[in-house]
Amino acid sequence: MALPSSVAASDWRDIRKVSTKRSLVLMALGAIVGLGVAGYALFTAKGTSTLVVPPEDVALVNQQPISRSDFLIQLQALFTTDLAHSTAAQRQKVLNDMIREELFVQRAKELDVAGIDPDVRSAMVAAVEQEIAADAITTQPGEDKLRAYYQAHQARYASEGMMTVRDLVFPADRAAEAAGALKAGAAADAVLARFGGHDSRRTKDQEFYFAAKIHLGDRDFAAARALASGGVSAPLAEPDGVHLLDMVQNKPPVPMDFSRAREQVLTDYRDEAIQRLRTGDEAFFRKRANILIAQDLKP
Amino acid sequence: MGWLIVLGVAILIIALGVSERATEARLLRADPDTLAANASLNRFAIRHGAPIFHARCASCHGDRGDGDPSRGVPNLTDQDWLYGEGEVGDIERVVDYGIRSHNPKGWNMAVMPALATPNPGGEKGLQPLSPGDIEDLVDYLLQVEQSPHDAAGAARGAVIYATRGACYDCHNADARGDAAIGAPNLADHIWLYGDGGRAAIYQSIALGHQGVCPAWIKTLSPAQIREVAVYVHSLSDGRSAAKVR
Numbered sequence: 001m002a003l004p005s006s007v008a009a010s011d012w013r014d015i016r017k018v019s020t021k022r023s024l025v026l027m028a029l030g031a032i033v034g035l036g037v038a039g040y041a042l043f044t045a046k047g048t049s050t051l052v053v054p055p056e057d058v059a060l061v062n063q064q065p066i067s068r069s070d071f072l073i074q075l076q077a078l079f080t081t082d083l084a085h086s087t088a089a090q091r092q093k094v095l096n097d098m099i100r101e102e103l104f105v106q107r108a109k110e111l112d113v114a115g116i117d118p119d120v121r122s123a124m125v126a127a128v129e130q131e132i133a134a135d136a137i138t139t140q141p142g143e144d145k146l147r148a149y150y151q152a153h154q155a156r157y158a159s160e161g162m163m164t165v166r167d168l169v170f171p172a173d174r175a176a177e178a179a180g181a182l183k184a185g186a187a188a189d190a191v192l193a194r195f196g197g198h199d200s201r202r203t204k205d206q207e208f209y210f211a212a213k214i215h216l217g218d219r220d221f222a223a224a225r226a227l228a229s230g231g232v233s234a235p236l237a238e239p240d241g242v243h244l245l246d247m248v249q250n251k252p253p254v255p256m257d258f259s260r261a262r263e264q265v266l267t268d269y270r271d272e273a274i275q276r277l278r279t280g281d282e283a284f285f286r287k288r289a290n291i292l293i294a295q296d297l298k299p
Numbered sequence: 300m301g302w303l304i305v306l307g308v309a310i311l312i313i314a315l316g317v318s319e320r321a322t323e324a325r326l327l328r329a330d331p332d333t334l335a336a337n338a339s340l341n342r343f344a345i346r347h348g349a350p351i352f353h354a355r356c357a358s359c360h361g362d363r364g365d366g367d368p369s370r371g372v373p374n375l376t377d378q379d380w381l382y383g384e385g386e387v388g389d390i391e392r393v394v395d396y397g398i399r400s401h402n403p404k405g406w407n408m409a410v411m412p413a414l415a416t417p418n419p420g421g422e423k424g425l426q427p428l429s430p431g432d433i434e435d436l437v438d439y440l441l442q443v444e445q446s447p448h449d450a451a452g453a454a455r456g457a458v459i460y461a462t463r464g465a466c467y468d469c470h471n472a473d474a475r476g477d478a479a480i481g482a483p484n485l486a487d488h489i490w491l492y493g494d495g496g497r498a499a500i501y502q503s504i505a506l507g508h509q510g511v512c513p514a515w516i517k518t519l520s521p522a523q524i525r526e527v528a529v530y531v532h533s534l535s536d537g538r539s540a541a542k543v544r
Contacts, residue, residue, distance in 0.1 A: 015302050029306070033313065055324035056521030067521070068327065069395055070404075072388055082388060083330040133401035138513040140358055160415050160505070162430050206430045210417040262370060263508065270511070274401075 058095060061102040066095075074098060132281050133274045141269055150258050150265045157261035158253035161209035165224050166246040167216065170197040175235045175242035182232040188246050200243065209253070220245065225252075323522040326529075331387035334529060341529060348530025351523050355515065356531075364534045371492040371510045376534045379489045382406055382481045385535060391528035397514035398481065405514055409469050409480040413507030425465055428504070432459050436466070437500045443474045443486045444495070 012019040042050075049063055057065040071094060072083060078097075079090045114120045141149075150157065166188055170178045178195040182188065192198060202215045213221040223233045224245045233245035258265070322343050326334075334341055353362060359372050366374035373381055382398065383389025396405040412419040414428045428436070432455075439456025441448035460466045460474070469482035476484035483491050492508060493499025515524060 013303065036313075055327035069388075069391060069521070069524075072331070073392060073404075076388075082332045082386070084333050127403065130401045130403060134397070134514055134517075137397070137400050137511055138515070138518060140513075204429075208415055208427065208430060211427060211429065214417075259369065260502070263510075264506065267509065 059099055061099055062106060064102055064106065066098050066102060071095065071098060129278060132277050136273045136277050137270060139273075141266070141273075146262065146265050146269060147258055149269045150261060153265075153268070154255065156268070157256045157264060159256060161225075161253040162206055162249075162251045163209065163212050163224060164206045164248040165203050165212065165216075165227075165250075166248065167200040167202045167220070168192060168197050168244045168246055169200050169238075169241040170195050170244065172237070172242050175244065179232055179235055179244050182244060182246055197241075197244075200240075206249070216245075225250070326525055327522055331391055331525065331528065334387055335532075341533075344526045344529035345533050347523070348526035348528070348533075351519065351527045352530050355519070356527065359512075364531065368490055368493055371508055373491055374489075375531050377489065378535055379484070379487065380478060381483060381491070383478055385532070387525075387528050387532045390531050391524060393512060394519070394524050394528050394531075395514065395516045398512040399509055400511060400514040402514035402516070406481055409482055411469075411503065411508040413505065414464070415505035416507075419507065420465075426463060428459065428464060432456075432464070433501055433504050435459055436464060436504055437497055440474070440485055440500055441497070444488055446495075 011017050012022040012025075050060070053060055054065065056068055058068050058071045059066045074097070075081060075083065075086055075090065075094050078094055079086060081090065083091075108120075114124055168178070168182075168188060168191070174195040174197075178191050178197060181191045181194070186194075188199075203212055204215075207215065209221075209225070212224065216224060220233075220236055220243065223236060224247060227233060227245065227247035227250055229247055229249045231247045231250075233243075233247075236243040236245070322340070326340050326344055329337065329340060334344070352360075352364070356364075359370075360366055360375055361372070364375040366372040368374075373379075378385070380389065382393055393406065396402045398406045399410070400407075412425055414425075415430070415433060417427060419425050419427050435452045435456035436459055437456070438448040438450075438452035439454075439460055442450075442453040442456075461472065466474075469480060470476050470485055471482070474485040475487075476482045483489075488495065490499065491510075492503050515527075519527070
C-alpha cells in the first residue's frame with residue numbers, strides 16, 4: 001500500500017496527523033503482543049494441555065505434574081545424594097519410579113479404587129482431614145487473640161501439682177492413737193514402730209499429682225490433696241488395715257502466666273480452629289450433597 | 300513523540316517481565332544446593348525472596364530471622380539447623396511442606412513428649428517421670444554442655460536418659476541430636492526453647508514441645524518458595540553446625 005503523497009515520511013511520528021504507516025505498525029505490534037500473551041497463557045495456564053514441562057516440574061504424566069522438589073526429596077531418600085552428586089542412572093531410576101507411581105495412581109482413579117478398597121477410603125478421609133488442618137495452621141493467630149483465649153481458659157494452664165506423702169498402715173485398734181501421735185509431731189518411723197504399723201510403699205518420694213492419684217486411688221488421693229505439708233489424714237479403713245496419710249510436702253498446681261503457657265495456648269487454639277474448620281467443611285459437604293436415605297432409616 | 304515513549308516503556312515492561320520469568324525458570328531448574336555458585340541467580344533469588352520472607356515468615360522468625368527462644372522459634376541466622384543441613388534444598392522442603400503442619404509430606408516424625416503428664420508417649424508407651432527424675436535429667440543435660448550441675452543427679456540422669464526417659468531415641472546417645480528428624484543438639488549451648496537454664500530445661504522436659512511451621516506449597520508459587528529458601532540460606536553463611544563439626 002502506497003503512502004499518501006501529502007504525508008511526509010517523518011510525519012508518522014506526529015500523533016496529531018493521520019498516518020497509515022503508524023496505524024499498520026501499531027496494529028502489527030498489538031498483534032505480536034497479543035499473540036505473545038496468548039501463547040504464554042496457552043502453555044502455562046493451569047488446566048491447559050501443554051507440550052512444555054514447566055520449570056518447577058521434572059515430568060508431566062497425562063498433564064499431571066511431577067514436581068522437581070518431590071523428585072529431589074525422592075533422590076535424597078533413595079540414594080542419600082543430592083542432584084549435583086547423583087549419577088544419571090540414579091536420576092533416571094527415581095524419575096521412572098515416580099512416573100510409574102503416577103501412572104498407577106491415575107489408573108486407580110479410572111478404576112475407582114476408592115469405591116472398593118477400604119484402606120484407600122480411609123486414607124482419602126484422613127487426607128482430606130489433614131488438608132483442612134493444614135489450612136488452619138497456615139493462619140498464624142495474633143498475640144491479642146492468643147491472650148484472649150488464655151484469659152477465657154485460664155483454669156487449663158497450671159503446673160502439675162506435686163506431693164511427697166507416706167501411706168502408713170496400722171491395725172484397726174491402734175490407728176486412732178497413731179494418728180494422735182503423728183499429729184503431735186512424732187516422727188513417722190517412730191510411730192510405725194510404736195503402734196505396729198508399716199509403710200504401704202504405694203507412693204515413692206516426690207510424685208506428680210497424677211502419679212499419686214494412680215498410686216493411692218481416687219479416695220485416698222482426694223484426702224491427701226486436701227492436706228497441707230506436715231498434715232495427717234483422718235483414718236481411712238481399707239481391707240489390709242487403717243491407713244493414715246502423712247503429708248511430708250504438698251505443692252498444689254500453680255497457675256501459669258501467659259508467657260509460660262503460650263505454647264500450650266497456641267496448640268489448644270489451633271486444635272479448636274482445626275475442629276471448627278472440620279465441622280464447617282463437613283456441614284458444607286453435606287449441604288451441597290444430594291443424600292437420599294432409605295425410608296426405614298430416616299430419622 | 301509522546302506515544303513513542305509510552306510504546307517504549309510498554310515494550311520495556313514486557314521485556315523485563317519476560318526476562319524475570321526466564322530467570323525464574325532458570326532458578327527453578329537449577330540444582331538448589333549449588334545455587335550459591337551462580338552469583339546472578341543467587342542475587343535474583345535473594346532480591347525476590349526477602350519481601351516474601353518479611354510478608355510470610357517474619358511474624359514468627361522476626362524481621363532479621365533471628366528467631367525467639369522464648370517461643371521456640373529457631374534462629375535462621377546461625378549455623379544450627381534443626382532439619383537437614385541448612386542447604387537450600389533442605390530449607391525449601393520445610394517451606395514447601397512445613398513442620399507438623401498436617402501436610403503428609405511435612406516433617407512430622409518427632410514430638411518432644413511432656414514427661415510430667417500421665418500419658419507422655421501416646422502410642423509409644425513412654426512412661427511419665429517423677430519430679431526427681433526430671434531434676435536428675437536436667438543435671439545430666441547441664442553436665443553434657445559443661446555447665447554447673449550436681450554430679451550425683453547427673454549420674455542418675457544419665458541412666459534415665461539412656462533408659463526409661465528414652466531421650467536417646469531422638470537426641471542420640473551422645474545428646475548431639477538428629478537433623479533427620481529435627482531433634483535438637485543438646486550439647487551445643489544453642490537452646491531452641493528458653494535460655495538453657497535449669498528452669499527452662501525442666502519445663503521443656505515436663506511440658507514437652509511441638510513447634511509448628513506451616514506448609515506454604517498451596518500459598519506460594521514454586522518460584523517464590525525457591526526464592527525465599529535462597530534468602531533464608533543467605534541469612535546464615537549456609538554452613539550447618541553439623542558440617543562445621
